[in-house]
Amino acid sequence: MSVRTRTRQRRTGRRSGVGSAVATLVLLAGTAGCQAASSDGTEPTTPASTGGVGVTGNTGLVWWMSRLDRAGTAATLYVSRPLDAPPCQGSLRPEATVTTGSAALTITVSDGSGTGIGCVRDDKLAIVPVNLPEPLGRRTLIDGYDNGRRPVYREADLPAVPGGDDGSSEVPTGFGVPTPADAAPPGAWSQAYTRPGGPDIRISGYPPDHALARAPGTDPVGTAEVAGAQGAIYRYGGDRFQLRWRASGLVYLLDVVPTEGDSISLSTFRGVLTRLDAA
Template identity: 30%
Template sequence: MRSDDGLPDVMVGNDLPTGQLPADRPRRHGRVTLAVAAAAIGLALVGSFFLRQQRATDPPAPRQVSARETPAEPPSTLAWLSALVARDGMSVTVYAGTSAECEELVQPQAAVVEQDGTRVVIAVKARTGRASDCTTGGNAIPLLVSLPEPLGDRVLRDAASAVPPPTYLERDLPALSGDKRWSPHPGQWASTEDGWFQGYNGPGGLSLLAAARPTAEASRPATVATLTIGARKGVITGGAESSWTLWWEVGEVTYSLRLTPTEGSTVSLTQFKREMGRLHWN
């Protein structure tokens, strides 16, 4: 039976137990609802406790390592190309590089790994990577190695190849480092070559190039004149229109000095000989 507003009528009279009012039914319903809610919260807390206990005993999940965190490959022992022994014999500069295009050595290091009365073995260790500047990639770089005692007559050997690469001696060159008229400038060459060179800027715009390579690989133009330099005799090639070069040999090594005038000027043969005579020779 419904009232005019469409809601069910409330039963009264004999339909209810003695002493119970209609309002008692919603209050009992509220107590039941609270009890159910309390039980649900209790079960949730118990479940959460056991879940935490289970997680505490589970082994940790493996950590994901990004590409940037991947350990780099260890450096390799690489063959070096040539060496320049200091004038006092207490240090050696070895030249190493990679011939691959647009590739360079990463954190190269050189050190003595073995020595005795007849030899000194030097190892170069490095990784290879893409060159930051491809115009300089594939070039040799100098690595200075200090020796515990002078090299003397001992032979330098490469730890990677076990052979003696070409070795050049500062004492066979003029002492340009102590001549204030000439200032060295950086120089690089293709690492596939085993020669050595160093450029200098001089007075009046002159430039000088000191070089060395195994005599078997040296190619020398026709001789124009000769010149005594210290205890040795050299030969001169070239001409006043381009440049003059002085050549001399020590053992199996050919050394040279090429003098080039500033653009638009010339240097006579007499002037060239005078400049060579002003250098400090052993």
């Protein structure tokens, strides 16, 4: 996928002499999926329906969530057409525009295909990488489609999973495109890591009101620190353990997945956390 980047300065109409930096990235190949995010993860919103005929002339795309790198300058958006969009034609060609401000950055994704209603491949959210013109910091990240805030999963809030010959490899993860019949739009994120000989690791993130974000009804069996946040370790399924913590308004769960036929003791679980600098 090739990318053309265009940057320009735009002045607001309300404040004389106050400008907003606007960076435009045009993805020239590939299909799309879109998701909106918020820097603190609070108050996620569902994209509003644009309704019937009005959608036909609307080439806006929706991003449902974002993953932000540790430097805070590279966002990965998970994008799709609006839920009530008309039947698609051809391939999606996402174009992302970033508008910066003192309190928020707004990313607006549109479909630059010939029809303006391109298709998403394999019913998966398209991955749209966007380089921010400056670090996001603690500002909010907004989807320009409806000015809504979606979950932003920050790598800075996660344990560092070591790679290399003795480390773990990230397993590619895809997310399905929602349908109007879905009970809730996407917003849950997950990432798995595999290691020769095991055990594997799975990290999941949820908006705070998601059903899977609820705290277990049992007492924790221990605690651990993750990226500066205090987490609690819970036993589940008899011989499994899970670390739960909150960061930037989102809830995270870390599971250690044993090789088939094995179990995970609490000491083994803590050993994995130590390897991740989450102990």
